[in-house]
Amino acid sequence: xxxxxxxxxxxxxxxxxxxxxxxxxxxxxxxxxxxxxxxxxxxxxxxxxxxxxxxxxxxxxxxxxxxxxxxxxxxxxxxxxxxxxxxxxxxxxxxxxxxxxxxxxxxxxxxxxxxxxxxxxxxxxxxxxxxxxxxxxxxxxxxxxxxxxxxxxxxxxxxxxxxxxxxxxxxxxxxxxxxxxxxxxxxxxxxxxxxxxxxxxxxxxxxxxxxxxxxxxxx
Amino acid sequence: xxxxxxxxxxxxxxxxxxxxxxxxxxxxxxxxxxxxxxxxxxxxxxxxxxxxxxxxxxxxxxxxxxxxxxxxxxxxxxxxxxxxxxxxxxxxxxxxxxxxxxxxxxxxxxxxxxxxxxxxxxxxxxxxxxxxxxxxxxxxxxxxxxxxxxxxxxxxxxxxxxxxxxxxxxxxxxxxxxxxxxxxxxxxxxxxxxxxxxxxxxxxxxxxxxxxxxxxxxx
DNA sequence: TAGGATTTGTGCGTATGTATT
DNA sequence: TAATACATACGCACAAATCCT
Numbered sequence: 001x002x003x004x005x006x007x008x009x010x011x012x013x014x015x016x017x018x019x020x021x022x023x024x025x026x027x028x029x030x031x032x033x034x035x036x037x038x039x040x041x042x043x044x045x046x047x048x049x050x051x052x053x054x055x056x057x058x059x060x061x062x063x064x065x066x067x068x069x070x071x072x073x074x075x076x077x078x079x080x081x082x083x084x085x086x087x088x089x090x091x092x093x094x095x096x097x098x099x100x101x102x103x104x105x106x107x108x109x110x111x112x113x114x115x116x117x118x119x120x121x122x123x124x125x126x127x128x129x130x131x132x133x134x135x136x137x138x139x140x141x142x143x144x145x146x147x148x149x150x151x152x153x154x155x156x157x158x159x160x161x162x163x164x165x166x167x168x169x170x171x172x173x174x175x176x177x178x179x180x181x182x183x184x185x186x187x188x189x190x191x192x193x194x195x196x197x198x199x200x201x202x203x204x205x206x207x208x209x210x211x212x213x214x215x216x217x218x219x
Numbered sequence: 220x221x222x223x224x225x226x227x228x229x230x231x232x233x234x235x236x237x238x239x240x241x242x243x244x245x246x247x248x249x250x251x252x253x254x255x256x257x258x259x260x261x262x263x264x265x266x267x268x269x270x271x272x273x274x275x276x277x278x279x280x281x282x283x284x285x286x287x288x289x290x291x292x293x294x295x296x297x298x299x300x301x302x303x304x305x306x307x308x309x310x311x312x313x314x315x316x317x318x319x320x321x322x323x324x325x326x327x328x329x330x331x332x333x334x335x336x337x338x339x340x341x342x343x344x345x346x347x348x349x350x351x352x353x354x355x356x357x358x359x360x361x362x363x364x365x366x367x368x369x370x371x372x373x374x375x376x377x378x379x380x381x382x383x384x385x386x387x388x389x390x391x392x393x394x395x396x397x398x399x400x401x402x403x404x405x406x407x408x409x410x411x412x413x414x415x416x417x418x419x420x421x422x423x424x425x426x427x428x429x430x431x432x433x434x435x436x437x438x
Numbered sequence: 439t440a441g442g443a444t445t446t447g448t449g450c451g452t453a454t455g456t457a458t459t
Numbered sequence: 460t461a462a463t464a465c466a467t468a469c470g471c472a473c474a475a476a477t478c479c480t
Contacts, residue, residue, distance in 0.1 A: 006447090006475095007446085007448090032466090035466080035467070036466090044448085044449090045448060045449045045450075046448095046449080047448050047449060048447080048448070048449095050467085051270070054273065054274070055273070055274075058274060058277065064466095064467065065455090065456085065466090066226060066454075066456080066468060067456035067457080067466055067467060067468090068455085068456060068457080068465095068466065068467075069456095069465090069466055069467075070467080079366060079367075082316070082317055082364070082365045082366060082368075083366075085317070085365065086312070086316060086367045086371070089308075089312055089316070093305070093308055097301070097304050097308070098301055098304070145301070146304065146305060147298060147301060147302075148298075148301060148305045148375060149301075149305050152305070152374075155371075156371070159367070225468090226467085226469090251445090253445080254446070255445085263469085263470090265446090265471090266468075266469050266470060267468080267469070267470095269447090283445095283446065283447095284445090284446075284476090284477085285445080285446050285447060285475070286444080286445055286447090286475070286476030286477035287444095287445065287446075287476080287477060287478080288444085288445055288446075288477095289445090289446080
């Protein structure tokens with residue numbers, strides 16, 4: 001039962017919960033996370049929670065300072081741009097390093113994502129779009145059997161996920177939704193053709209375009 | 220003084236010490252690391268040490284199990300090969316993503332590495348070669364200003380560093396040293412020509428060759 | 439099968455650092 | 460400047476899990 005041990009599963013649960021809150025801006029940059037308050041909320045002592053915060057600090061999402069508190073980090077535009085550069089390259093590598101053969105199951109998943117995107121077109125919603133984008137990202141990384149590549153991609157994703165949400169008030173939500181759905185459509189078509197590399201290239205191209213859009217609206 | 224706070228600098232010191240011991244096979248795979256023993260050695264309580272072990276577990280170098288112990292992980296040949304594949308691609312990216320302009324200082328460093336390698340040629344030593352290789356790796360990542368790329372490269376490096384030392388008894392030490400020195404020479408010449416991309420390509424090529432050598436001696 | 443030895447995980451009181459009044 | 464409030468960092472005692480006899 002090592003995989004379902006209480007300690008490990010609880011750690012994963014708390015880590016995922018806090019990471020999501022940070023990336024969805026429920027905890028905007030600058031928010032102080034109180035160990036005691038969070039421990040009380042999750043029904044544990046501070047000890048297991050401190051380990052979660054330590055990992056979030058390793059991941060660059062918070063910073064703990066003795067005597068001050070644990071504070072959600074701010075997103076540095078310059079560093080985020082560099083991180084996006086790397087994410088773009090890794091997205092392309094998903095198609096080249098140990099790609100998973102495209103199965104009917106994978107095609108069905110892509111179709112489901114496309115359907116979900118189309119629904120969002122009629123009823124644009126910032127948070128729903130962000131959440132669908134997060135789910136779709138995980139789907140994208142699942143297309144390689146290279147475990148290290150998956151892990152690095154996800155680590156970088158969570159580090160940059162917030163920047164889109166912080167910029168989105170200045171972006172056009174309907175337009176962003178439309179662009180995302182077109183990515184889903186391109187990706188779906190590539191997978192229908194059983195061309196994993198093409199699917200990865202679609203992703204790579206859209207990350208490039210996303211970088212350009214963010215740069216435009218930053219200036 | 221947040222950078223030199225006692226807690227943080229101690230954490231970094233202990234983490235680096237244990238990571239080096241693991242990667243240099245002072246703690247071979249399967250070794251049980253006792254929290255209490257290590258805490259006594261470093262003059263702390265278990266608490267700060269547990270945080271270090273937690274991070275090493277995140278990095279995949281050890282695994283902690285309730286009631287069992289903290290054990291140095293074994294190197295899975297298949298996964299290591301996949302990780303090497305990614306390392307090779309990242310090495311090439313160092314030349315393309317935010318490369319550092321090649322300065323006289325950098326050229327001097329490369330020259331120093333080459334000198335150190337030549338000394339090793341006359342007096343081959345497994346550990347000295349491994350340590351020089353580790354230092355040279357850090358020099359290589361310092362050639363990009365892309366922080367995320369540096370961090371990911373280092374994370375992957377420490378995850379694969381042990382496999383060479385594990386295989387080295389079956390490899391020819393003199394030959395391995397010669398190959399490494401030829402990489403240092405190629406790299407030095409590329410940097411003298413102020414061609415950072417060429418230096419990255421040299422590194423990329425040698426990682427490819429290293430993968431091939433390891434595969435040959437595994438089978 | 440049972441029990442004891444050993445190890446990591448948890449909870450909590452205290453020490454220490456920081457900011458504010 | 461000093462004192463107070465409050466946050467994280469630490470150390471220890473105990474709980475829980477595993478292994479071996």
